[in-house]
Amino acid sequence: MAAIELRGLTKVYPGGVKALDSLDLDIPDGEFFALLGPSGCGKTTLLRTIAGLETATGGAVVIGERDVTGVQPGGRDVAMVFQDYALFPHMDVTDNIAYPLRIKKVAKGARREKAEEVGARLGLDHLMDRRPGQLSGGQQQRVALARVMATQAQAFLFDEPLSNLDARLRLEARTFLKKLQRELGVTTVFVTHDQAEALAMADRMAVMEAGHIRQIGTPVEVFQRPANTFVAGFIGSTPMNLLDGAVRGDTLEVAGCKVAVPIAAEGRLTDGEKIVYGVRPEYMAYSAGPAEGVLSGKVAIVENLGASHLVTLDVNDVLVQAVVPEGSEPAVGDDGHALPRRDRALVYRDGELV
């Protein structure tokens, strides 16, 4: 088990594309860490650079206090699960799980025994003679996990471990993976483009955009206090309302309405400056009657989310969304009023959290 440190890590592809731009990151021993970002943000490149499959252009990768920047992948003592699992199609499950041990020249009997043991732990005991082509997606994923467990590496790297599973299985696998990581206690870095996955599984996460880390924090921190408008827009299954506004004395003018200054921004704003007002639809109290500090408009769209509804209000031609509990949803065309929670609303100046 080991901590992972990245120091000024830079990766420039031939052709001048800067995939990673001087990244610093500390992942303590035993942590379940998520790299989250839209496609093309460099998260997979970062994971592959930690694994050694890409060579860093600058900076250092330190695993367990050992600088491995120039070390071949095989010498870094990490194990990786690929997006397509990369199970060897010509080997059965036992041989696949035992393959890392075969490379380490473990005797045949001993490595079979180890493979059986790890396989049994992941519920694969009745599948050990099958080829990967004869397994379902979920079973293939467990074989891939068993194979990295058999390595007893210092750190695990997962590249989009759940993206090849269908939606229902993905939830199951999410819980399973988190439980497994907790039991094993191995430092694990995983890449995902699904913010819900990152929020659900990770101890801490980094949100990346265009080769930069835009925020590092626990899922709670990243969800409640996104450090900038990019993270604010990216995190959350219903995107945050990000509304242009301006400071007017001790209130804010947003979409032609007056709203109270959020608690977090109190005393940090100057009169007249332009800001972006951010509040999640979940943190809006919807009502049919007007009140002080509400965003008022006409109901434009009502979307069913299951146990709640997402109501889109047209507030002076600006669209504002609020989540309304089931049973009290308005009809399209009604007048509606949404009161942001002062303790959850945020103010951004030049894209950064105030």
Place this chain on the structure above:
Amino acid sequence: MTRFVLGRIGFCTLIAVLLAFFTIPLLWLVTAPFTSDPSYEVKVPDFTWDNFQAVVEHPYALPSLYNSLVLSVGTAVLVVLLAALAAYALSRVRLPGRDALLYALLLLSSIITGTAAMVPLFQLAVELNLIDSHLGLILILTGGLLPAAIFMLKDFMDSTPKSYEESARVFGASPLQIVRHVVVPLVRPGLATIGVWALANVWGNFLMPYLLLSDVEKQPAAVITYTLYTEGGQANLSMLSTFGLLYSIPVVLMYLFVSKKYGFRFHGGIKR
């Protein structure tokens, strides 16, 4: 209705003529060796073994089949080995001008056929002292087949996902281990195809061994066939047909074996 029937009859007749065109020579090949005095027509054989007796007693006939085997197996092994390594490298390593190199190789090797290159090749072989040697011929045949083999195999290699190799690399496998444990098993159908293709190519090659092997004891079956004449200068049909049958059996057997084992899939890669 009549038009339909007439159409069917016309179609079937055409097929029958075409089939006969290809089948009659084959029928001749399997009946003539068992006929006492074969001519150019297909006759019901009288099942004599005399022709086989004559072939066995011929001083160069059976040794020439052995020579053919040495040449084609030697070439096929060399082609598969070298083409696999070259194709893997070309598929995985980014070289400037890689594609241009590949196409140039393929183009040159298909434009400059053996016939066009036979004089310089002969001179080269003389200078290198490789005339009348199986090794020399194998090297020259290998050189001729390699470009196309590399080109075909690179296609197989390209269609295998890189993540298999990367996965093995992260577990600490060396490049040679990766080739042995992962790449070769994955492209085995491709290797088999190239091997069979090279084998069949050399087995049927007449020109190169005719040019480069003057010692009749070293000549392969394709060249020996050319010498099977009667004293009168007529083609010796009983010898030719019998030898021809023996000459074609190994190729047919090999085709059946490989087709059964690998199904002659030309698309390589992995079922996912």
